[in-house]
Amino acid sequence: MAHVMIIDDDQYVRSVVKQMLEAAGYVVTEASSGREGIEKHEENPADLIITDIIMPDEGGLETIMKLKRDYPKIKIIAISGGGRIVQVDFLDIAKNLGVVRTMQKPLERAELLEAVAEALALPE
């Protein structure tokens, strides 16, 4: 079964996403920061990475850039609950960085499962 990693500094978001995906049969790894996500991906590469954008230390945009640089083929879904700053849509920026899809929080299960299945079905 496909291996999905969820990177988010909010443990509840991580846990909910993990449970939803596991119930649908995916193998799920959690990471609480971009840095941890990249380390875990090095050890045990994921087929798909779902990452939050606004996180302390290393933000999601930076993480996406690094992942795309080191693993050009990696599929990433960027999720965000809206910016802390007005009039900047971070998800738009993420789109330009080459993620396969962006989603607004709060995520609903049907939406999430559909997005994950679609992303995994994309050609490499």
Add this chain to the structure above:
Amino acid sequence: MADNTILKLLVVDDEDQARRQIRKYIELDFNAVEIVEAANGAEALESADRWRPNVIVSDINMPVMDGLELLRRVKKMIPKTQIIICTGREDHDAPIMALRAGASDYIMKPLNMEELSLAILRAKKQWETEDFLEKNAERLEKLVEKRTARLSTINKKLRAERAIKKELESQYRQSLKMQAIGVLAGGIAHDFNNILSAIIGYTDLTMDKLKEGSRERDNLGEVMKAGRRAKALVKQILTFSRQDDQEKKPVELYLIVKETLKLLRASVPSTIKMKEDIDPDSGSVLADATQMSQVVMNLCANAEFAMREKGGELIVSLREVEVDDELAKNNPSLADRKLIKFSVADKGCGIDSATMERIFDPFFTTKKAGDGTGLGLAAVHGIVTSHGGAITVKSKPGAGSTFDIYLPKADEPAVDEIKKIFQAYKGNERILFVDDERPLVRLGMEALGQFGYDVVGETSSVEALNRFRRAPEKFDLVITDQTMPNIAGDELAREMIKIRSDIPVILCTGFSKTITPEKAKDIGIRDFILKPVLANELAVTVRKTLDLSAEKER
């Protein structure tokens, strides 16, 4: 407000490497940015004088002229320039000195680029506000001066000028208030959506484990509903902060008004009579169609609310108008323009003067908790002004209220999105629509009726099956809800397919585990629609299903 202004950033540091690093990151982070570099304060001061940056990021320790001196001089020369000072961690006094001298922010070295980027954004925002303030003050002064000179002999007209000034000031106050709400909204939305992710997500996961129809599951269903309401609310609050990046296209307003009224009609009680006076030739406006629909929806919902107890008439009108003096006086930007006027009038309870004062304030509401959020009219006001329009209210307590919205007419003809959708998904097939909730049947019939379909509605699945059994060839498609008393949707589909194997059936369902896609496919159900069903989504699915089944026959 002066938005989407380009960021003019002056980066001051004696180390090339540091300047380059900032330039590289900021160029990536901002869409519209010009960056000029300077190696010390003196060089920077000269650039600032010549080039007028809106934000300066400066190191503190530099040869020739240091960051603090630069800060003092720039603030004296161009006060609205925003300056961010970068200080070393060991230099404890520097931040205080910088802030005292008028810096808008300080950042500790080594620089965290994301933090710096956010600080620059904040500073740019601040610059825009100060710039707006400056320009508006000038504009106001000039306007009053000019008019006062011309009218000074006539006392009556002088009074009118005072009214303009007051109006402009209140408009300005309102715009500041909206902006503050926007900043606040952006800040809380992020955390709020995380919280909602947990509430909605855990509820959804737990509902799965409970028996359908059990009290526990129904209760969690209510939690889910509340969560979704909160989600919609956050979205609505966020429209404040997004008012500037909406996509505006020429749209024919009458189509949006008609479309929205059709949706509304299903929820308006029969004691309220809806009257329309809509001119289809009133022309188009440059607008965001979704937001316009929101305006119509909000105003009509308020009118309905005002008459809910006693009933009455709700009159909606749309036509082209010329600017009259009163309007032009209060809204100088509308002078000499052709306008489209959209009005919603009710015969409800009216608005008292205390409420009138605060009517467009965000979070101000006269409704009791649960009935309203206090965002409706504030959102309407925000949307209308961001479209360059104006809104006025006339009301007498006890006699009803009229909201008039004026929008500048667009020069280009409308690219008709609605017509395009209509053309692509219309049809004349016969559809049987089954749902045990009458309003939903009405809504489905209205929505599909608009696209030309011939729709028969049923609120009882038993009746629906009987009707189908009597004349199975009379229908080209069946749409059914899943959760219904007596015969559930999947069972109904199974029976109908037994009667006529080629009948396409679409199942409307909430997210449920009792009926999986595999199971539905086994029964012969062609497609799913997740509730709540949207009119356009319904039309698309119906057309797709009908086209596919026609292909199969061939």
